[in-house]
Amino acid sequence: MSKFDRYAAVVLDIEGTTTAISFVYDQLFPYARRAMNRFLTNSWRDPGVQGDLHLVEEQAATDLTEGVEGVPVIPPRGEAEEVRREAFVANLLWQMDNDRKTTGLKALQGRIWVAGYRDGALRGHLFDDVEPALAEWNGRGVPVYIYSSGSVAAQKLLFGHTEAGDLTSMLAGYFDTTVGNKRASQSYVAIAGAIDRRPRDLLFVTDRIEEARAARQAGLQVALSVRPGNAPLPREHSFPVVRSLEETL
Ligand SMILES: [Mg+2]
Known part of the structure; x- marks a missing residue:
């Protein structure tokens, strides 16, 4: 009945x-962390990704000005691409460690999840x-x-x-x-x-x-x-x- x-x-x-409530914390967030470097390497020239990275760069500059401790600095344009990319990855992982919800980070996490679902890495x-x-x-x-x-x-x-x-x-x-x-x-x-x-x-x-x-x-x-x-x-x-x-x- x-x-x-x-x-x-x-x-x-x-x-x-x-x-499961834990899906988001035990799977989605760790996946974004693991996939960040590979995603930025593969999607580096995507204009949307570059737009999100610009927001990350601005945020890093603001953090530096405000004296936020431990913020990984992004080297200026003109530095080698690889050096900048590594700095972006360091900054984004640092943001995730500190449970930040900045616009640039959230946008990039969203892109990583879309790609992860599409290529079967995420279910x-x-x-x-x-x-x-x-x-x-x-x-x-x-x-x-x-x-x-x-x-x-x-x-x-x-x-x-x-x-x-x-x-x-x-x-x-x-x-x-x-x-x-x-x-x-x-x-x-x-x-x-x-x-x-x-x-x-x-x-x-x-x-x-x-x-x-x-x-x-x-x-x-x-x-x-x-x-x-x-x-x-x-x-x-x-x-x-x-x-x-x-x-x-
Ligand atoms: Mg519910």
């Missing part, structure tokens, strides 16, 4: 629901029950949507290059925070409107209690996802808990 009333469509969160992590659940919903004619704080582009990359292959054909659409904050009930009303369903005909699955509350307030059915590595949930709450998407079928 399902814990849920009949629903006509499903909305899934990613981190902590379809995918989006999904829990084992996710692909079978998507197949089951597709078979029943229940459309499945994603709602994640990662950009729609990043969502498509992950689901387009998973350990179980390209699953994008099993998804009916994607929402990110351009539709609204995940903790605001209005966002869930907006999603129901966008896919032309009544809120109560939607099942939303998430690992975050704040998102669960917001979705319920909007009238959606909600399942709280419990996965290895998730943050603990409050002891007292009134949401049905699922340890696998199978329990929502």
